[in-house]
Amino acid sequence: MSSKPKIIVLDDDPTGSQTVHSCLLLMQWDVATLRLGLSDEAPIFFVLTNTRALTPEKAAAVTQEVCRNLKQAIAAEAVQDFLVVSRSDSTLRGHYPIETDVIAAELGPFDAHFLTPAFFEGGRTTRNSVHYLKVNGVDTPVHETEFARDSVFAYQHSYLPDYVAEKTDGQIPAATVDRFLLQDIRAGVLERLLHLHNNQCCVVDAETQADLNHFAADVLKAASQGKRFLFRSAASLLTALADLPPQPIAPEAMAEYVRGSKPGAIIVGSHVKKTTEQLEQLLQQPGISGIEVQVARLLEQSNEPRAALLAETVQKVSQVHAAGQTPVVYTSRQELSFDDVQTRLDFGEAVSALLMDVIRHLPSEIGFLISKGGITSNDTLSTGLNLRTAKLLGQVLAGVSMVRTPSHHPQFPDLPVVLFPGNVGDATALATVYRRLSQRSD
Structure with a gap:
């Protein structure tokens, strides 16, 4: 044995x-x-x-x-x-x-x-x-x-x-x-x-x-x-x-993994109260530009609102990136009510699918990606980035992991991806991770 x-x-x-x-x-x-x-x-x-x-x-x-x-x-x-x-x-x-x-x-x-x-x-x-x-x-x-x-x-x-x-x-x-x-x-x-x-x-x-x-x-x-x-x-x-030894690169120094010191992209799906507080602080940071996605439009019966919503969001992301800033794509914060649990889960899947389409359309040269929310992060890896495996590098903040895509990834090779749970960190935590990766002084 x-x-x-x-x-x-x-x-x-x-x-x-x-x-x-x-x-x-x-x-x-x-x-x-x-x-x-x-x-x-x-x-x-x-x-x-x-x-x-x-x-x-x-x-x-x-x-x-x-x-x-x-x-x-x-x-x-x-x-x-x-x-x-x-x-x-x-x-x-x-x-x-x-x-x-x-x-x-x-x-x-x-x-x-x-x-x-x-x-x-x-x-x-x-x-x-x-x-x-x-x-x-x-x-x-x-x-x-x-x-x-x-x-x-x-x-x-x-x-x-x-x-x-x-x-x-x-x-x-x-x-x-x-x-x-x-x-x-x-x-x-x-x-x-x-x-x-x-x-x-x-x-x-x-x-x-x-x-x-x-x-x-x-x-x-x-x-x-x-x-x-x-x-x-x-x-x-x-x-x-x-029982592992300390991680190879300290959390404060993980900007070393960022591709070409370039601006990144941030996707926020979770809407527990803590995430909303963290998002408010993040949106006040220099170099950040918020893009709100009105998810209630997905409740309309035809597919047209979804296609329009995706096109609008992708265009805004592209403009923000071209201006040298980091886009923050976040779902509208109001809590919607549903008749039953299954309908709520189905709507959650529809929102996540839209966010994954946004990830697929991100500029290929982004320096890093931060995914906020547990389910959002899972879908980012498996669907948005279509990964079979990823190597876990360590934590960029207590409880917040960073992985890296394989070097043969067709769209985003060696991209550092932060998996940020919905309910972890204080109100400044999301802003702190962004500052660490964009090398803006804390």
Whole structure:
């Protein structure tokens, strides 16, 4: 057996790699592409399934397809030892337990599955099995935040055993959930891990990266002794499991990757409150020109408004770029209401498809691209740029990743692309990333 298991991450939006670097992101999951991930020298790789944007049925089908292909790829590469992580949102939104159930059915049996939602770069911690989000400096139970009222993934509990019971419709009662508390993790939990069996559901506290480092060390020891574990996790656990050295180029110096020191382009799809605040600050920066896309026009029945909207946006982008500025293409900020969840998801897909057409029409000599929003970023890589794989360079800001397109990309070779989650960073974060890449003094 190899000393370290390969860490295989099924990421439900493309921002789960926001704490690691120097590894592959896979936008496709055919057996040949998965073998690229398994054979890569990095200890970890990501399969970007984008299931958070899908219906429960589609999410289950995609996860099943990935797992079945993974089984073949693992056999072909003769990988003996691996850990599977279902990476999801640190504010508890996503298809749980659908994805972990499918993974367990296809790649199991597992001795346990762990919920580890702590994400320190985003101010998310777990204490006494209650998951908190720092809001204006105050630890707030996540069920009291806007994320718990998400129109697709709403929930009522921050106490993780109750969250599990809620999401599994009582199939896993709260009282049966195994709780790993801070004092347990800090004292060492190897013996407990070795006694888990039958896919026991466990929830894990963590206040600092050191807590997850302790936990991960015990997990890896237990795995080396034959225990098989599955994780439903945010990004910080991945840092601990992968145990990478510092990234090659510091976040402040990542303008080195910008092509020819040229202006870039910024696409903003997310419209959570935090993104809107960040956008307001960005639009005040020198060298920036905002282009608002009135997405409500997509609700009109014919295709004509879409074609006109695309043509207008592309023309404005071209004018801004020709003037030596960085265009910021952003969706109109008003929240539209829909009759049902499916209609909302369909509209989200239509908006994203329009933004991807804008990306395809960007001037080919842009220096960099920033994509704001998880689903927007996933679509940017897989659809807008039509990538099979991308190399993760590291973070340009805590929780904000930069990847680079391959040098043989037909339209944008070696283009640095920033994947900026909707709910990460303070109000100035988007402006800070722009300044770093355009080498404007902070």
